Amino acid sequence: MRQYTGKSKVERVVLATLVVLLALGSLVGCGGPVDGEAGATRENGAPAAGVGPEAASSGVALEAASTVDEAYIRESLDHLTGISPAPLDGGETTISERGSDEGRRAAAEYMEESFEEIGILARIIEFPVDDGTGYNVEATVEGTGDGKHLWVTAHLDSAYNAGASDDASGLVSILSTAKALEEIGPEHTVHFVAYDLEEIGLIGSSRYVRSTVGDIREREGEEAIIGNLNSDMIGYDEGGYDAVLGACNRAGPIDDAVRQALEDIDSPIQLDEDCLKRSDHQNFWDAGYPAAILTDGTRYDGYPYYHRSSDTVDKLNIPYLHAMIQLTAATTALLASPNET
Numbered sequence: 447m448r449q450y451t452g453k454s455k456v457e458r459v460v461l462a463t464l465v466v467l468l469a470l471g472s473l474v475g476c477g478g479p480v481d482g483e484a485g486a487t488r489e490n491g492a493p494a495a496g497v498g499p500e501a502a503s504s505g506v507a508l509e510a511a512s513t514v515d516e517a518y519i520r521e522s523l524d525h526l527t528g529i530s531p532a533p534l535d536g537g538e539t540t541i542s543e544r545g546s547d548e549g550r551r552a553a554a555e556y557m558e559e560s561f562e563e564i565g566i567l568a569r570i571i572e573f574p575v576d577d578g579t580g581y582n583v584e585a586t587v588e589g590t591g592d593g594k595h596l597w598v599t600a601h602l603d604s605a606y607n608a609g610a611s612d613d614a615s616g617l618v619s620i621l622s623t624a625k626a627l628e629e630i631g632p633e634h635t636v637h638f639v640a641y642d643l644e645e646i647g648l649i650g651s652s653r654y655v656r657s658t659v660g661d662i663r664e665r666e667g668e669e670a671i672i673g674n675l676n677s678d679m680i681g682y683d684e685g686g687y688d689a690v691l692g693a694c695n696r697a698g699p700i701d702d703a704v705r706q707a708l709e710d711i712d713s714p715i716q717l718d719e720d721c722l723k724r725s726d727h728q729n730f731w732d733a734g735y736p737a738a739i740l741t742d743g744t745r746y747d748g749y750p751y752y753h754r755s756s757d758t759v760d761k762l763n764i765p766y767l768h769a770m771i772q773l774t775a776a777t778t779a780l781l782a783s784p785n786e787t
């Protein structure tokens with residue numbers, strides 16, 4: 447396993463400052479100020495006057511989005527959908543589906559090992575189910591303060607198919623977002639979870655929310671829980687870069703953070719809001735915690751290859767998926783480092 451060498455605090459601060467300065471520069475470059483106050487600041491050539499808490503937030507969102515790498519997205523998608531064998535510690539394994547015990551376990555190992563390769567401690571949480579076993583994977587980036595907890599999730603299993611959109615797209619998103627957060631070093635703790643057995647009744651998330659999230663609530667209180675941003679089917683673009691946030695007025699601070707992130711990174715995503723259920727975030731809602739789902743414009747059922755063997759990587763629009771993951775990484779950074787300076 448490769449050892450990850452994290453950036454030092456000084457490097458992080460320098461990088462964040464550069465990103466803020468670049469952001470200010472690019473705002474001026476693409477049409478000028480939005481309001482009078484900012485305009486005055488820029489006209490007298492003193493961008494430092496505008497660098498308050500908001501500008502700093504902008505910095506952390508941009509920093510997170512800038513780490514999201516298209517080559518990494520493609521490579522991880524290929525491994526998770528059987529296009530190329532996954533280089534597991536136990537030997538190369540082709541994961542052509544993630545419905546069988548064998549396929550789900552291999553996918554769980556791939557996720558665990560991928561998180562560890564990024565430099566994040568990860569574990570597979572096995573749980574018994576009917577005659578078999580479920581495999582949730584959890585990777586945690588510890589916060590630097592005695593902060594709160596945020597969950598960024600997707601589901602591991604598929605409908606016995608390659609499941610490129612459903613939900614390898616989400617798995618690649620949580621890997622890429624974990625990479626971004628590990629580099630930032632967030633104030634709050636972020637748990638990245640790949641849930642098993644979503645397709646047969648949100649089973650993995652039900653177990654996880656009841657046990658792991660429940661334990662944290664018990665130990666640290668309700669206010670320690672920020673909530674859950676879940677990604678399911680985020681790679682198919684019908685044209686127009688449409689996407690949907692399922693917030694249902696139960697997203698707590700996540701709704702605002704997504705909108706802030708869209709703005710901060712000047713995202714091309716056209717976001718609509720709709721009260722979507724039917725994925726793992728529902729278990730957060732049922733337990734009384736804030737949650738939201740990010741999905742593409744098909745709202746699940748409009749995806750022409752939904753739960754078919756033809757849900758393969760060639761159906762995805764990779765630049766669109768890249769933009770969706772950047773939005774997720776930026777949102778996560780804003781929620782996890784609200785006071786980053």
Ligand SMILES: [Zn+2]
Binds near residue numbers: 601612613644678725
């Ligand atoms: Zn799904």
